[in-house]
Amino acid sequence: MRNSARKQLHNRSIKSRLHNLERNFAELQAAGKKEEAAAALRLLSSAFDKAAKTGVINRPRASRKKSRLSLRLNATAPAPQP
Secondary structure: OOHHHHHHHHHHHHHHHHHHHHHHHHHHHHOOOHHHHHHHHHHHHHHHHHHHHHOOOOHHHHHHHHHHHHHHHHHOOOOOOO
16 A cells, blocks of 8 residues: 555544544534533544644644634533523
8 A cells, every 4th residue: 555545544534533523522512511512622622633743634723623612612501400
């Protein structure tokens, strides 16, 4: 396997993982589960940092995504207690 094909496969798997983590965060945030969404955001932030470190995405994009997602989390109203 060529280096470029191997790296493309690796990058695609990382981007897919980022997309899945981001979708999981959005679902939790939309459901009003703020604590679970905060935990998902921590995982997502770590994944963005690792992707930026290895060059899969660039650092400004990772920072921008993390910032916007944290703003969305802070705007979430906590779930009503029964």
